Amino acid sequence: MLRKLKDIGKFLHDYHLSYVIGVMVMPPAINTELVERAKSLARPKRLSKDCVSAEVGCALITSKNNLFVGVSIDCACGIGTCAEHGAIQNMLVSGESRIKTIVAVAGNGTVLPPCGRCRELIYQVNGMNREANIIVGKHKTRKLKDLLPEPWQKAF
16 A cells, blocks of 8 residues: 655654654654554454464555555464565565654554564665664654664674
8 A cells, every 4th residue: 555645744844853862752743643554454354263464553654755554464383474574565566665664553552663573674675774763652763773773784
């Protein structure tokens, strides 16, 4: 799913994003819209006795201000994927790889920071994503580089 977020540039300009003790405070309207969009996707559906989808929803905004979404897939055999993977795959299909902001939300509204696998995927699809904003709570984000401070690739 793809659409332009209206007036995102105006929000970013008007709110002059600021840092408070290493935590970036995002404009509440952007945070709220992304969290609500991700939450709206988190509607679990039993696909089979062994598989459930959409326990978690994800929404992300790209550097081109496009919105992409995805849902989790949880299989009994362990080969499921996180919601972030779905949103990132949709972004890649559209030819983009640079994430501006991303959030994952459970059906009850709990914002879920990305797991290690998701953090690594966000970084590997585009190294510039270390500057991506990861929503980690209500009106609070962290940069990926703060959540993934020492990429293993730097050792080589």
